[in-house]
Amino acid sequence: MVIKKSDEASRANQNPGDASFSDEMLKLAQCLMPVPPTAKVKRLIDSSAVEAKLSEVAWKAYDSVVGLANQTTNSVYGNRRVAQGLGTSLDLMLRWQRFNSAVTGALFAAIWPAVGLPTGSEVAAVRADIRELREELRAALAEAETNEDYARELHEAVRHSIVNEHDVADQVRKSSTRQVSVWTGWAGGEHMEIKDVGN
């Protein structure tokens, strides 16, 4: 390192003790590290073989760390006590949430009818009705299938014909009544002509 004489003089004038100390430190550093370390490291890793080796070592280290983390997670979740604890926490959390919903529901129950909205129990009742209707429909379909055996006839016809997919798809979409009769054998509506199905 080159130090200008004028700088040296001015620094000596300001604080002669400090200047000589810094010079000594500089000399010591130059003895111990004649080349700055960053430059040396840079020269070392400039070699592509070394870079590849470093990269390989780094990825191996990464894989080990990830593998270890996965193993730890698996052993934690695989522990029956931990699982039991999580199960209990879930149960408590759900109960707390339900309690909150009940309290909130009770507070707002009086407000909804006032603004003309249905309450949760009314919606639930409608859903229960729909479900009952579905069950009734299903029972009726099963009964009709047993009585008329329409599905069997249809299958028999299909076995002896080549199905034109366009026709079938169109037929299926045409009406829900017809669709029910095709898939379930219930002859509730108009019957599907066999000649429309095949060629």
Add this chain to the structure above:
Amino acid sequence: MSAISEVASFWMEGAMRTIDAFRNGFGTTMDDPEPATPSRVIYESGLVRLRHYAARGDTRHRVPLLLIYSLIKRPFILDLRRGRSVIEHLVSNGFEVYLIDWIPPTASDKWRGFDAYVNEDIANAVRAVQIHSGVEQISILGYCFGALLGLMYTALHGDNVKNLVSLCIPLDTSSRDLPIENLTAAMSARSAEMIADMYGNAPAWMIFSAFNTLQPTHHLLDKFVGAYRSSSRPGFIETFRLFERWLHSDVPMAGQIFVETSAMWRDNSLIKGEMKVGDTFVDLKRIAAPLLNVIGDFDDIVNPRSSKPLPELVSSADKRNLHYPTSHMGAAVSSDSLKKLWPQISGWLAERDN
């Protein structure tokens, strides 16, 4: 771009996807990506949308194949992109393929249990396939939870099934080696009922969070680092993005079937013959159709030991386990599985086409 900034960009993309999914309701509302194989919807009723993929090539097989996918995610993983599609493989090998594209349940569907899914939806879909193809006995291929549904259908309506292929089926829950098995067993009947009671259906965000919590390192960091490390492979990033989209495609599970599934796995009732669907006990011994049970040896979602006992439980004369060194999703998307596993499955079906 440096490794760190590239991984960070993948991570940020993933975080945005997760936030979007939580905000928009996961697979319930999102559009599926462009399919690799063209299809036509030939039937729709209940929660079934039945898609037909026409066979290609010179060799055509007589027996149509019905694919039943799991209820908790969208099925586009089976037709991810050209060259990475199970459906594309099957149709190009001459199979008429039908897929049950489950319609996500709404609040009014919370009553749907195994009875509705098996005895109504799948039964209707099978009948639609019979009529559309003109073939009375069809082959069924079920994947994961879809394999369970296919198995139950075959046990209850075996006359309609020519061949049965189950892929990664979660059957025997007596082994508790995997974290997911341990945690599923720890969920009490009361918790399952409370979830159904409070939310109606088991919410998609809950299913997504449960699966992601099981592998935090993978989902928070490793998959993005993996994407960076494989980014130079042709087509990898496109597949990664589609796969990520599928990972966020969870749909709710109808309340009743969620409660029933939870009880079935907790009590291991299906293989004990104590499981009821509707009014009938599911007796696996009634299955006489040829059975191919495919097991992923590195499956981290369904324990290979859980799938393995299936052939012993059915009375088919023609039955076997097919072990393959792949993971749960690798069975559907890895290029290795598409090159080596799926030709074995399609070959097995082709041999039993008469």
